[in-house]
Amino acid sequence: WAKADGKNRWAGYNYERNAREVARFTLAARMPAAVESEEFYVDYQPIVRLADGKLVGVEALVRWSHPEFGRLGPDQFIGLAEETGLIVPLGRWVLREATRQARRWRDIYGDQAPWVSVNVAARQTVEPTLVDDIATILRAAELPPSSIQLELTESAIMATTGVPLEALRALSDMGVRIAIDDFGTGYSNLAYLRHLPVHSIKLAGRFMEGLRAAPDADEADARIVSTLVELAHALGHDVVAEGVEDPEQAERLRLIGCDTAQGWLFAKPGPPEEIERWLES
Numbered sequence: 256w257a258k259a260d261g262k263n264r265w266a267g268y269n270y271e272r273n274a275r276e277v278a279r280f281t282l283a284a285r286m287p288a289a290v291e292s293e294e295f296y297v298d299y300q301p302i303v304r305l306a307d308g309k310l311v312g313v314e315a316l317v318r319w320s321h322p323e324f325g326r327l328g329p330d331q332f333i334g335l336a337e338e339t340g341l342i343v344p345l346g347r348w349v350l351r352e353a354t355r356q357a358r359r360w361r362d363i364y365g366d367q368a369p370w371v372s373v374n375v376a377a378r379q380t381v382e383p384t385l386v387d388d389i390a391t392i393l394r395a396a397e398l399p400p401s402s403i404q405l406e407l408t409e410s411a412i413m414a415t416t417g418v419p420l421e422a423l424r425a426l427s428d429m430g431v432r433i434a435i436d437d438f439g440t441g442y443s444n445l446a447y448l449r450h451l452p453v454h455s456i457k458l459a460g461r462f463m464e465g466l467r468a469a470p471d472a473d474e475a476d477a478r479i480v481s482t483l484v485e486l487a488h489a490l491g492h493d494v495v496a497e498g499v500e501d502p503e504q505a506e507r508l509r510l511i512g513c514d515t516a517q518g519w520l521f522a523k524p525g526p527p528e529e530i531e532r533w534l535e536s
């Protein structure tokens with residue numbers, strides 16, 4: 256009977272949901288201790304200048320080496336960390352770790368060291384101590400502020416007003432680079448964009464699909480990319496293309512005038528030694 260059927264489905268749905276809730280609870284409960292005991296680590300992905308293929312920057316991407324569940328990617332715990340507020344201590348840890356790494360690279364490569372880009376959640380920009388924390392970290396590491404870039408997603412930055420916006424402006428004035436991440440996936444107010452203290456724009460990987468070789472090429476996507484690059488340049492911003500997977504995409508981006516690119520074509524995110532192997536080859 257339909258009702259019994261529906262009832263079973265409903266029960267099944269509940270069990271599944273329950274298991275998910277338990278898993279989330281388990282992860283959330285462990286997170287504070289995990290930050291303390293360094294279960295988190297950071298992988299780095301090259302950001303390459305399209306004109307000459309030089310590695311100019313890297314993006315720091317956090318991972319969790321969970322004692323029970325193994326390696327977890329950020330998609331499995333960042334949302335949870337944001338909901339619980341644990342993103343604040345976790346984000347501070349990532350920033351410290353990335354800065355330590357930037358310091359090490361500066362010691363080895365001097366001015367040729369790549370800048371290090373760190374993802375920052377909207378929740379972190381609300382912290383009244385953000386600007387001081389970053390200033391203190393940079394001073395302690397004796398790093399020029401331009402060796403660090405902060406990435407905020409398009410939706411996070413578009414929602415930024417008042418104190419958080421002042422914080423971003425203060426950081427930008429200090430010389431810290433600010434980037435808009437995943438540009439083109441949310442709702443941008445283009446008029447607002449010109450008032451933001453932004454240094455670069457990261458074009459979302461989904462636009463790169465249309466830049467593949469025929470028959471996968473999509474001229475509408477290609478026109479969107481070239482228009483966004485032109486707009487960003489007109490506003491004085493640098494452009495990074497994300498999710499570049501094949502040489503055709505890289506070549507078309509170079510012809511369009513996009514500044515830098517990041518993606519599996521160049522390298523997947525990996526340990527700092529992989530960046531060093533690249534810089535030394």
Ligand code: C2E
Pocket residue numbers: 300315316317328329330333342346349373374375376406436437460497498499500517518519520524
């Ligand atoms: P994101 O900041 O947009 O980072 C780029 C994501 O794209 C990374 O996924 C990277 O591994 C992946 N990627 C790179 N190249 C390619 C490619 O060619 N093709 C495809 N399909 N994917 C590529 P990942 O490491 O899983 O990170 C996912 C998201 O988690 C990040 O997206 C970022 O929003 C967030 N995240 C990572 N680390 C942190 C962090 O320390 N703090 C915060 N708040 N968020 C973080």
Ligand code: MG
Pocket residue numbers: 314374406436
């Ligand atoms: Mg990012």
Ligand code: MG
Pocket residue numbers: 436437457497
């Ligand atoms: Mg991105």
Ligand code: MG
Pocket residue numbers: 436437
């Ligand atoms: Mg993202």
